Amino acid sequence: MAANDISHEILAIIQGVPAGATNDDLVKGLPDVPAQARLEGLNKLLQQGTIELLKKGDKLIYRAKDPKKSALPKDADNEEKIIYGIIEEGGNKGIWIRDIRLQSNLNMTQLNKILKNLETKKLIKAVKSVNASKKKVYMLYNLEPDRSVTGGAWYQDQDFEAEFVDVLNQQCLRFLQLTRENAEKKREGPLALKRLSCCTVKEVHKFISDLGISKVHLDEDDLETILKTVVYDGSAERIMMPDGSYVYRAVNSPLAAPGLVQMPCGICPVIRNCSKCGDVTPNKCVYMTDWLD
Amino acid sequence: MSIEYANLCSVVVKQVFGETVQIVADCLFCAVSRTLPAILKKTNLSRKEVSTALAVLIKYQLVVFAPCATNPFLAEYSLKREEIFYILRYPSYVQLIHSKYGPVGAAIAEELLHTGPQTATNVLLKCIANSEIKEKIETYRENFLAMVSDNYLIRLPQLISAEEDPVPKLQTDAYQYFAPPDINLHFISEVQAGKEKVEKAADAGIYWHANFSRFHQDFRDTVMIGAIERKLGTSASECFKYILKQMYERTDPWQKDCSNPFTFAEIKQTIEKKSNNLDLIKHLDQYVSLIADDPLRFIRKIGEMGGGQYVVDLNHAFEELTLSWFGSVITERYGSKASRIFRIIHMKKYIEQEELQKEAMIPAREAKLLSYYLFQDQFIQIKTIRKAGGGGTGPAKAFFLFHFKPRQSVRMILNICYKALYNTIERSNFEKSEHKRLIEKSQKLDSIVATMKERGESAEYIEEILETLTPPEREILEKVKTRIKTLSKAELTIDDSIFLLQMYLHHSKVETSLTTKDKK
Numbered sequence A: 001m002a003a004n005d006i007s008h009e010i011l012a013i014i015q016g017v018p019a020g021a022t023n024d025d026l027v028k029g030l031p032d033v034p035a036q037a038r039l040e041g042l043n044k045l046l047q048q049g050t051i052e053l054l055k056k057g058d059k060l061i062y063r064a065k066d067p068k069k070s071a072l073p074k075d076a077d078n079e080e081k082i083i084y085g086i087i088e089e090g091g092n093k094g095i096w097i098r099d100i101r102l103q104s105n106l107n108m109t110q111l112n113k114i115l116k117n118l119e120t121k122k123l124i125k126a127v128k129s130v131n132a133s134k135k136k137v138y139m140l141y142n143l144e145p146d147r148s149v150t151g152g153a154w155y156q157d158q159d160f161e162a163e164f165v166d167v168l169n170q171q172c173l174r175f176l177q178l179t180r181e182n183a184e185k186k187r188e189g190p191l192a193l194k195r196l197s198c199c200t201v202k203e204v205h206k207f208i209s210d211l212g213i214s215k216v217h218l219d220e221d222d223l224e225t226i227l228k229t230v231v232y233d234g235s236a237e238r239i240m241m242p243d244g245s246y247v248y249r250a251v252n253s254p255l256a257a258p259g260l261v262q263m264p265c266g267i268c269p270v271i272r273n274c275s276k277c278g279d280v281t282p283n284k285c286v287y288m289t290d291w292l293d
Numbered sequence B: 001m002s003i004e005y006a007n008l009c010s011v012v013v014k015q016v017f018g019e020t021v022q023i024v025a026d027c028l029f030c031a032v033s034r035t036l037p038a039i040l041k042k043t044n045l046s047r048k049e050v051s052t053a054l055a056v057l058i059k060y061q062l063v064v065f066a067p068c069a070t071n072p073f074l075a076e077y078s079l080k081r082e083e084i085f086y087i088l089r090y091p092s093y094v095q096l097i098h099s100k101y102g103p104v105g106a107a108i109a110e111e112l113l114h115t116g117p118q119t120a121t122n123v124l125l126k127c128i129a130n131s132e133i134k135e136k137i138e139t140y141r142e143n144f145l146a147m148v149s150d151n152y153l154i155r156l157p158q159l160i161s162a163e164e165d166p167v168p169k170l171q172t173d174a175y176q177y178f179a180p181p182d183i184n185l186h187f188i189s190e191v192q193a194g195k196e197k198v199e200k201a202a203d204a205g206i207y208w209h210a211n212f213s214r215f216h217q218d219f220r221d222t223v224m225i226g227a228i229e230r231k232l233g234t235s236a237s238e239c240f241k242y243i244l245k246q247m248y249e250r251t252d253p254w255q256k257d258c259s260n261p262f263t264f265a266e267i268k269q270t271i272e273k274k275s276n277n278l279d280l281i282k283h284l285d286q287y288v289s290l291i292a293d294d295p296l297r298f299i300r301k302i303g304e305m306g307g308g309q310y311v312v313d314l315n316h317a318f319e320e321l322t323l324s325w326f327g328s329v330i331t332e333r334y335g336s337k338a339s340r341i342f343r344i345i346h347m348k349k350y351i352e353q354e355e356l357q358k359e360a361m362i363p364a365r366e367a368k369l370l371s372y373y374l375f376q377d378q379f380i381q382i383k384t385i386r387k388a389g390g391g392g393t394g395p396a397k398a399f400f401l402f403h404f405k406p407r408q409s410v411r412m413i414l415n416i417c418y419k420a421l422y423n424t425i426e427r428s429n430f431e432k433s434e435h436k437r438l439i440e441k442s443q444k445l446d447s448i449v450a451t452m453k454e455r456g457e458s459a460e461y462i463e464e465i466l467e468t469l470t471p472p473e474r475e476i477l478e479k480v481k482t483r484i485k486t487l488s489k490a491e492l493t494i495d496d497s498i499f500l501l502q503m504y505l506h507h508s509k510v511e512t513s514l515t516t517k518d519k520k
Helices: A002-016 A023-029 A035-048 A078-089 A097-104 A108-120 A162-186 A190-196 A201-211 A220-232 A286-292 B003-017 B019-029 B036-043 B047-059 B081-115 B120-130 B137-149 B185-193 B212-232 B234-250 B264-274 B278-282 B284-293 B314-334 B336-348 B353-360 B364-376 B406-434 B436-455 B459-467 B471-507
Strands: A051-056 A059-064 A124-128 A136-140 A236-240 A246-250 B063-067 B075-079 B153-155 B207-210 B299-303 B309-312 B381-386 B398-403
Touching (some): A002 A023, A002 A059, A023 A035, A023 A059, A035 A051, A078 A097, A097 A108, A108 A124, A162 A201, A162 A246, A190 B284, A201 A220, A201 A246, A220 B336, A220 B353, A286 B471, B003 B019, B003 B406, B019 B036, B019 B075, B036 B047, B047 B063, B047 B075, B081 B120, B081 B207, B081 B212, B081 B471, B137 B185, B212 B234, B264 B278, B264 B284, B278 B284, B314 B364, B314 B406, B314 B471, B336 B364, B353 B364, B406 B436, B436 B459
Antiparallel strands (some): A051 A059, A236 A246, B153 B207, B381 B398
């Protein structure tokens, strides 16, 4: 049919201009096609989904769409196409629902319906952001969400993996203590002992990788955060080397268990209410009775 | 001085001296100083009772008097609040002397502490009369003089006023504090034989008393050396012991900030002369630099003179020890995650809630919960920074930063320690009064059995008397005894904590009106 031929010719021209052809380019390429026929052809191409319509300043541009990229099935209507396009642009960081609404100018209920539709068709997915747990970002189904959204190695399905962190903490501490014990066996003098018991992040990284307890890949920065938590636990100390990096070594606490907490008063939750009279007194204290027997 | 401290002192005075003295002491505690008529009016006791009570307190050096500013014929009495607390430490002092001078020294110390200040001759006489240790009088005298020369005993101010002065004046010259007394052994043996009177001794009027600040100095040294030992090993702790000895040669022990400098060469000389530790001598410079570089910051290098000039930094030392103490207490109270949060807040100085959660690698909800628990119990404080209300739109934004104020938290937890100590004493008294009948009965039985044994009664008869204390009663008695023992042990351990915190408050940099007086 004539329309078909025209749309093919238009498509050819548009494909020829990779940046996108304006109306003027089409007029130049097809001088003897009337505006009406051209319009019909363009509409047909748009409906087929082989070209897309963009706006640059005041002008309209038609760009050929890469057939591989457009995974949208043919029976999706226009709104869905628009929204799909917007989400596609979000890349692997995803796009927030409010931003979709702004760009597409659709209202909330309609947008929600379309999003649900696309989700059931398994074209897009919602990913919960780790920073704000209520915020959902949408991205294409087969894309891997970016680290800033998922939180990196410590998050599994947007849940903070506390046990994983604890296990790593224990293992790092054990490694530091092992290094220290080995250094003590050498008996070379105190400064040598101190030097030998220090570990760099690289050594710890190698140890943990060899252990193979982590399903997720951990890099050195991750391990640095774990080692910092060991320092914060008071079991290790962090020494700065002349080149700016840090080494870690296991240390003992300088004090034995404090005297105050060997009594129930040290850990009593109502110590502030305790006095000579009233309900909370040392004479009737239940914690003390338990402790004394 | 807080109310917990006041309660504690009151209960201690009652335990040691009785109720009347307690009433007078309470009256004096809440005032800077009071005259006798004022005390009489407040306590409604008779004049005789109040005078006796005051005399007891003055004898044990818990009250000092001075002429009233407005009326020189009247004396004003003021209570030495810190000294009351030292009564609780008497067993530790005796223990310290025992470890240094043996049982003879311990007997002398115990005598002085329990009967109050006395002349040297008096002390020795009493010791010999009381003790089961059959030592010669010369040993006693040697020990006494050794304790004086090591500054464990100090001379009390002597009476210098004339008879007409209404209020007696006491004074000692500083260089006389540790001048050894003239103890005449011949005279003592004559007194024992009954031929002479004690009052005519050559050193009558020179009263000796335990020098608490010297004991505290030793306790402080033990704490620091123990810390080094736990962290860096025994050789390092020995090295530090010699460093401290060197420090005392040049520095006042209670100097606040850091000691006067000493050089590596001096340490080396002392250690080579006195130490047997080969490892230490071989690696001495390494050990010194190890202690200097350690994050505990006990000593600090300040120059290169004499192979390296160092100062002992007491300020930092006790700050680090107190922090580690806090960490342990928080771990026991709230768990190890909470102590992690505490250390982060201390290291980062000021930190927000979200950053805290990220640094600590603790689930957000748990981190929030624990940090708010710590804030509620005043271990950490919150500083708010408010931004001016955003251009009229919306509420004023505020940032909440956690931070750690050491002095504030230390005072808070010191009060809790005082309260805990008060609770042990109260509970101990309660247990005793609950089972008073039983305890009295057993004591009576014991005394009867003792007299019977002296008279040589038959074993069967003794058995029969012992049977009057039935097994259930015996069980209860045993339980009460163990309870009281646990409570006394707890008293001693809490005192260790209190000592550390008091040392921190003394040595930390900010001066307040309470710390300018030399309390020790």
